[in-house]
Amino acid sequence: MDEERILLGIRTSTLVASALVVMLVGLAHFGLRWWTQRRHRREQAGAAAPSATEPSARRWLSATLLDLVAPVALLLWIHGLLDIPDNRKARAIYTQITILRKLAMAVIGIFAFASMLMVFESVRQFGTAILASAGVAGIVVGFAAQRSIATLLAGFQIALTQPIRLDDVVIVENEWGRIEEITLTYVVVSIWDQRRLILPITYFLEKPFQNWTRASADLLAYVFLYVDYRVPIERLRAKLTAILQSSPLWDRRVNVLQVTDATEHAVQIRALASAANSSHAWELRCEIREKLVMFLQQEHPEALPRLRLLQDAAHPA
Numbered sequence: 001m002d003e004e005r006i007l008l009g010i011r012t013s014t015l016v017a018s019a020l021v022v023m024l025v026g027l028a029h030f031g032l033r034w035w036t037q038r039r040h041r042r043e044q045a046g047a048a049a050p051s052a053t054e055p056s057a058r059r060w061l062s063a064t065l066l067d068l069v070a071p072v073a074l075l076l077w078i079h080g081l082l083d084i085p086d087n088r089k090a091r092a093i094y095t096q097i098t099i100l101r102k103l104a105m106a107v108i109g110i111f112a113f114a115s116m117l118m119v120f121e122s123v124r125q126f127g128t129a130i131l132a133s134a135g136v137a138g139i140v141v142g143f144a145a146q147r148s149i150a151t152l153l154a155g156f157q158i159a160l161t162q163p164i165r166l167d168d169v170v171i172v173e174n175e176w177g178r179i180e181e182i183t184l185t186y187v188v189v190s191i192w193d194q195r196r197l198i199l200p201i202t203y204f205l206e207k208p209f210q211n212w213t214r215a216s217a218d219l220l221a222y223v224f225l226y227v228d229y230r231v232p233i234e235r236l237r238a239k240l241t242a243i244l245q246s247s248p249l250w251d252r253r254v255n256v257l258q259v260t261d262a263t264e265h266a267v268q269i270r271a272l273a274s275a276a277n278s279s280h281a282w283e284l285r286c287e288i289r290e291k292l293v294m295f296l297q298q299e300h301p302e303a304l305p306r307l308r309l310l311q312d313a314a315h316p317a
Contacts, residue, residue: 163214220275
């Protein structure tokens with residue numbers, strides 16, 4: 001309950017602060033517009049009739065109130081969407097609006113303050129200096145954004161060469177997943193357990209990774225078994241064939257059972273089968289492993305791995 005109250009307080013304070021900032025910007029805009037129009041009326045006194053000025057003032061006041069109310073209403077609406085359980089889209093919109101609002105307020109505030117100073121003759125040089133410093137700051141930002149520009153170029157390179165494509169099955173950072181989203185700056189990989197792995201776009205140009213669907217989607221499913229030397233290889237091979245023929249996951253291309261190693265304790269057997277895609281390959285591996293183990297347990301328990309001890313007859317235990 002305390003955590004929920006704290007989160008509620010943070011959301012409420014953030015909303016109130018955002019609304020106050022938007023209203024302050026609107027009021028500043030309101031005052032600047034009012035002062036500009038008043039100065040203009042003074043310079044052209046008598047040019048407009050009172051009857052024409054009055055409706056114009058009402059329209060101007062309505063537009064100003066709309067400028068104040070619309071952003072606040074938008075923030076309230078988006079903030080209300082954050083309270084629903086599935087609020088992914090609302091969070092995305094709220095994040096974008098928050099960042100863009102802060103950036104726009106900073107830029108508008110600097111230029112508005114500089115423009116106000118340039119109106120007065122005595123401080124006009126300060127306004128010019130602020131605008132000039134903004135241009136210099138833009139050059140500095142451009143030099144600082146070299147890495148971001150390189151990232152954008154990497155995004156274009158990925159789009160042209162296509163080492164990855166949408167819905168490709170990849171192994172990155174020892175995680176199996178599918179390419180869910182590709183942008184100019186980052187890639188979203190959907191992990192098998194519904195997590196999301198966010199990687200910079202340059203990762204796929206600078207580091208090695210596995211792409212299981214680069215040329216084709218079909219894969220080989222393999223299963224290793226460790227059994228005793230008394231295992232009946234031919235019966236085990238026939239059982240593998242029966243398992244594959246009854247399975248809808250097998251695409252009927254590869255069916256192999258081989259003895260791949262023999263140690264002092266057990267024999268290593270590899271069952272190899274083919275599947276149409278990585279999902280079918282994983283399920284087929286699990287099915288083959290489960291049914292072969294059950295076959296050995298029920299039909300040939302003597303083939304299960306065991307450890308032998310030799311006892312000297314002259315010195316019984």
